[in-house]
Amino acid sequence: MSRLIAFAAIQGGYKVVTQAEGALNKALATYDADTKVGFPNTGYFLPVIYSLFGIKVETLEDLQEPLDIARGLLPPHIKNKTWLPFLGPLLDAGMAGIISFEVIEALRYLNEPDFYLHAEDPDIENGKLWTGAADDTIFRKRGVEFVDGSAPGFAAIVGSAPDPETAKMIIEDYQQRGLYMFLAANHNGTTVVEQLIEAGVQVGWSTRIACFGPDISSAVFAAGFANRVAMAFGGVEPGDYKKILMYNKERVFAFVNALGEVGTEWGVAAAGCVNWGFPTLADTDITQILPTGICTYEHVVSPVAHEDICAKSVEVRGLKTLVSEIDISCSFGPAYEGERVRGADLHAQCGGGKTQCTELVKMADIGAIEDGKVILDGPDLDGIKEGETFPLGIFVQIAGREFQEDFEPIIERQIHHLVNYIQSVMHIGQRDISWIRISKAAIEKGFTLKDIGTVLHAKFHQDFGNILDKVQVTLYTKKADVDKLTKTARAEYQKRDARVDGMVDEDVETYYSCTLCQSFAPSHVCSVSPERTGLCGAYNWMDCKASFEINPTGPNQPIEKGECIDPKLGQWKGVNDFVYKASRGAVTHYNFYSMVIDPMTTCGCCECIAAMLPGCNGVMTVGRDYAGETPCGMKFTTLAGVMGGGAASPGFVGHSKFNITQGKFILGDGGLLRMVWMPKQLKEELKDRITKRGEDMGVPGLYDMIADETVGLTEEEIMPFLKEKGHPALDMESLV
Numbered sequence: 001m002s003r004l005i006a007f008a009a010i011q012g013g014y015k016v017v018t019q020a021e022g023a024l025n026k027a028l029a030t031y032d033a034d035t036k037v038g039f040p041n042t043g044y045f046l047p048v049i050y051s052l053f054g055i056k057v058e059t060l061e062d063l064q065e066p067l068d069i070a071r072g073l074l075p076p077h078i079k080n081k082t083w084l085p086f087l088g089p090l091l092d093a094g095m096a097g098i099i100s101f102e103v104i105e106a107l108r109y110l111n112e113p114d115f116y117l118h119a120e121d122p123d124i125e126n127g128k129l130w131t132g133a134a135d136d137t138i139f140r141k142r143g144v145e146f147v148d149g150s151a152p153g154f155a156a157i158v159g160s161a162p163d164p165e166t167a168k169m170i171i172e173d174y175q176q177r178g179l180y181m182f183l184a185a186n187h188n189g190t191t192v193v194e195q196l197i198e199a200g201v202q203v204g205w206s207t208r209i210a211c212f213g214p215d216i217s218s219a220v221f222a223a224g225f226a227n228r229v230a231m232a233f234g235g236v237e238p239g240d241y242k243k244i245l246m247y248n249k250e251r252v253f254a255f256v257n258a259l260g261e262v263g264t265e266w267g268v269a270a271a272g273c274v275n276w277g278f279p280t281l282a283d284t285d286i287t288q289i290l291p292t293g294i295c296t297y298e299h300v301v302s303p304v305a306h307e308d309i310c311a312k313s314v315e316v317r318g319l320k321t322l323v324s325e326i327d328i329s330c331s332f333g334p335a336y337e338g339e340r341v342r343g344a345d346l347h348a349q350c351g352g353g354k355t356q357c358t359e360l361v362k363m364a365d366i367g368a369i370e371d372g373k374v375i376l377d378g379p380d381l382d383g384i385k386e387g388e389t390f391p392l393g394i395f396v397q398i399a400g401r402e403f404q405e406d407f408e409p410i411i412e413r414q415i416h417h418l419v420n421y422i423q424s425v426m427h428i429g430q431r432d433i434s435w436i437r438i439s440k441a442a443i444e445k446g447f448t449l450k451d452i453g454t455v456l457h458a459k460f461h462q463d464f465g466n467i468l469d470k471v472q473v474t475l476y477t478k479k480a481d482v483d484k485l486t487k488t489a490r491a492e493y494q495k496r497d498a499r500v501d502g503m504v505d506e507d508v509e510t511y512y513s514c515t516l517c518q519s520f521a522p523s524h525v526c527s528v529s530p531e532r533t534g535l536c537g538a539y540n541w542m543d544c545k546a547s548f549e550i551n552p553t554g555p556n557q558p559i560e561k562g563e564c565i566d567p568k569l570g571q572w573k574g575v576n577d578f579v580y581k582a583s584r585g586a587v588t589h590y591n592f593y594s595m596v597i598d599p600m601t602t603c604g605c606c607e608c609i610a611a612m613l614p615g616c617n618g619v620m621t622v623g624r625d626y627a628g629e630t631p632c633g634m635k636f637t638t639l640a641g642v643m644g645g646g647a648a649s650p651g652f653v654g655h656s657k658f659n660i661t662q663g664k665f666i667l668g669d670g671g672l673l674r675m676v677w678m679p680k681q682l683k684e685e686l687k688d689r690i691t692k693r694g695e696d697m698g699v700p701g702l703y704d705m706i707a708d709e710t711v712g713l714t715e716e717e718i719m720p721f722l723k724e725k726g727h728p729a730l731d732m733e734s735l736v
């Protein structure tokens with residue numbers, strides 16, 4: 001605990017309590033004891049005193065009781081050199097100060113009835129800048145915004161900036177985030193309100209800039225406002241001080257910015273605010289109080305540069321950025337998710353086997369990225385003619401106090417449906433096999449690649465605000481950069497896949513569902529087990545587990561396996577029950593480990609599709625990036641067209657690349673030993689894993705026994721090769 005600030009705050013507590021007592025004694029000598037006191041037009045009396053202690057201050061003499069409480073809260077004087085190991089005395093001194101400030105302001109209303117203007121906005125022409133405590137009309141209109149989410153919180157700003165331009169910059173930063181600003185106190189006689197007026201900024205409640213008062217005591221109006229929110233909208237009873245303070249800590253995202261030297265009175269105000277969970281950020285060098293305890297994160301942070309104070313305050317208070325508007329030229333929303341961009345409408349595209357299109361989400365240090373920054377590195381769409389293609393790398397960096405690397409794949413998988421939300425733009429696939437098709441209509445409306453970044457930033461905040469604080473997006477359109485990102489991304493995908501590598505399905509009692517794709521494939525339900533990653537390849541069992549932790553009502557739900565109905569084909573009662581419900585009755589049951597008998601449903605995102613080749617007594621599989629013919633008589637696109645609607649088609653199944661070498665891959669049908677044909681590139685990509693899996697299954701040379709397009713494109717063409725190599729499928733029991 002910081003000695004200096006504790007010293008200043010406790011000194012300040014004594015000073016302010018004494019001041020208030022003096023002012024009360026003077027008033028009692030001037031007016032009758034039953035003279036009415038209070039803030040105008042409110043049913044909450046002096047709201048801090050009323051909310052915390054249930055004391056209804058109505059007359060002058062009623063002020064004595066709260067002041068006695070304040071005096072009683074003052075901790076013993078501490079010597080300059082004393083080290084305070086805990087926050088308690090500081091918090092008490094702070095609370096004593098805040099109570100006294102409210103008494104001082106009540107007496108000002110009595111002594112100078114015209115000091116505060118009773119209006120929403122200052123009357124600049126007549127020099128009446130201060131509007132004092134918010135009356136109940138203003139409070140009801142504005143206070144509700146803190147509860148319904150239209151205002152994320154408030155910044156109580158005390159003192160003044162070095163100059164009007166700096167004041168303007170800080171205020172505009174907060175305005176952009178939709179925060180309210182409660183202005184109070186002065187620094188060397190100058191106030192932020194005056195600076196804003198000089199800089200041409202419109203002030204008043206109507207622009208969310210409340211001009212409370214020129215003295216530090218008027219900062220108490222902010223605390224009174226916050227406590228009224230707890231009583232009026234949080235239903236907390238007056239006098240229940242613990243709940244009032246807790247409500248503020250948890251629900252009212254407020255903090256203090258101290259602009260100028262922090263003396264004893266500001267110190268006590270800052271200490272007082274810690275009781276509310278409101279931290280203070282100062283532009284001067286005061287001793288920091290970093291350890292957490294009461295506030296969500298640090299209590300006092302300094303010195304903070306003016307250009308950083310907004311971002312830093314938001315971070316320290318744990319305040320979530322609300323991005324309500326998505327500023328792009330095309331329409332946007334879930335209504336457009338299922339929309340296709342067909343050949344005749346197409347302007348340009350990337351990925352889809354024509355160019356490389358890769359997506360990667362990575363965690364970053366909170367100081368290393370800038371929230372909302374979208375960088376386009378390379379040419380945009382304006383130079384691209386109709387029918388052309390271009391490479392694209394979408395690199396999203398995320399930072400947040402609560403963010404973990406485990407969340408990366410979950411966020412990354414959202415790119416698919418979020419880009420699809422953009423009208424006239426279509427997104428297919430994920431990871432390094434993404435495919436984006438941009439229509440002529442989108443180009444006409446002014447769509448640019450940067451819009452992708454704008455959308456991702458806004459939606460990630462909206463949908464995952466609980467786990468992230470900053471989102472920065474870089475879009476690469478130069479081939480070399482895209483290739484470099486792809487290389488990095490593939491290493492990341494591998495790391496993620498490996499997280500379930502050592503696990504087997506028998507290890508767990510719980511699988512996870514994924515219904516993220518139901519917007520395209522309404523009856524499709526992926527069931528993800530340790531040995532069966534999602535067919536898109538983007539979600540493995542670990543990812544689904546993390547996703548459920550982030551969002552317990554989201555698309556990844558735990559499924560208790562329950563009774564095992566068929567251990568060989570992989571069927572469980574718990575899964576069937578879940579799938580029946582989640583598919584709204586369309587699918588009654590399916591097998592995890594078979595593509596021949598009642599396989600899992602398939603949606604259009606699958607990385608690969610496996611098909612039976614009865615003539616070879618085996619199966620083949622083809623990945624999205626292979627455009628040619630295959631021995632089953634259909635190309636990938638044709639297969640995907642037939643399968644992708646969420647149906648289960650015996651003889652076919654969609655699966656991820658990684659799944660091919662997972663232990664349970666079509667094990668009920670004989671497993672990987674049935675594989676007789678794969679595109680060369682896919683085979684090579686998985687070479688080490690196929691070799692290893694073949695060895696584990698007792699066929700060390702399996703890799704060389706699998707045919708590819710260089711061997712043949714029909715069952716007849718590959719059969720001699722299989723025979724020559726002695727492929728194990730030929731000796732297995734009949735597949736049909």
Ligand code: SF4
Pocket residue numbers: 413514515516517518525526534535536537538539603605606
């Ligand atoms: Fe989820 Fe399956 Fe869609 Fe992947 S393919 S996002 S696992 S529903």
Ligand code: ZN
Pocket residue numbers: 517520536603604605606
């Ligand atoms: Zn899908």
